[in-house]
């Protein structure tokens with residue numbers, strides 16, 4: 001049997017091990033951490049893995065697994081995509097471009113974060129307008145409108161508004177490492193970076209990462225501390241229905257809310273006219289006392305199906321995890337850390353590698369349970 005990925009890294013555990021050796025410690029901890037005691041980060045995956053599927057082996061009519069999944073009028077090659085992640089270029093230089101290119105090649109959605117290190121124009125160009133854009137809601141209306149105009153001009157069809165960062169979660173390692181806002185360059189960070197020569201070489205090649213989409217609004221001579229203050233004051237503010245209505249009125253494309261983690265917010269998302277919602281708790285990085293997303297989706301998927309597209313992220317790591325989430329009512333899934341671990345481990349090759357691996361794992365689950373299409377997975381869940 002031939003494998004379309006590097007068999008030395010045939011599991012996520014192996015990729016994580018490698019990424020840990022190649023990324024500076026502060027960057028790995030930024031990626032890997034949840035908040036507070038990391039309880040909800042771990043609960044997301046452990047409760048997801050309590051979901052069981054029942055295989056059917058004696059079926060004369062089974063043809064083959066078709067992973068294609070339609071979402072907002074686009075047929076994707078698999079029911080998973082790449083969640084928005086901030087500061088990607090700090091974790092591995094050029095990471096947003098590496099992942100956007102891989103997503104485009106494999107025909108899966110890539111969501112670009114407002115606070116990552118490539119500009120929305122560059123990613124639109126690389127993906128021929130197929131990427132989605134995630135909006136951190138700015139305090140100023142003119143700034144929000146300018147970003148939306150840029151998204152429209154660049155050809156984005158799907159706008160994803162983030163709801164779950166009214167304030168930052170308490171992330172002790174980020175605070176210690178100087179990555180909380182305002183960020184600080186300290187001796188420890190510099191020595192951790194110097195201990196990772198491949199990362200340093202890539203930084204030399206691609207330049208020091210910066211908030212590329214936001215550069216237009218920033219003073220060029222800002223030092224790191226001023227930059228932190230700028231980001232803090234620009235994005236502080238809780239999302240509310242007035243702010244959402246203004247976006248809904250202006251944005252002509254599909255509108256998705258990310259960060260729904262309760263029945264009440266799901267009802268509000270439907271009422272406010274969103275086309276889709278991502279059941280997400282930011283990978284357990286915001287509310288450590290929160291529920292896992294699989295618990296939430298089980299509760300709400302039946303209730304809102306058909307009224308709004310229901311997607312899910314947080315805690316999904318593998319092909320079987322994608323299948324578990326779909327079996328509980330998710331119509332599409334996203335992953336954040338999984339893709340970044342792969343890029344940390346394998347650099348330019350990481351995006352391609354992990355997508356091929358996830359596809360193979362997911363297809364294999366479909367074949368085992370004897371399921372033709374992803375949406376049928378619900379019929380195979382052990383209740």
Ligand SMILES: Cc1cc2nc3c(=O)[nH]c(=O)nc-3n(C[C@H](O)[C@H](O)[C@H](O)COP(=O)(O)O)c2cc1C
Nearest residue numbers: 031083084085086113282283313314315335336337
């Ligand atoms: C390091 C890191 C940075 C993130 N930055 C953002 C961001 O800028 N915008 C956003 O909407 N979500 C952000 N998220 C949350 C992800 O979009 C996603 O919800 C989460 O990673 C899903 O959980 P998983 O990592 O367990 O797959 C971030 C997550 C991580 C791990």
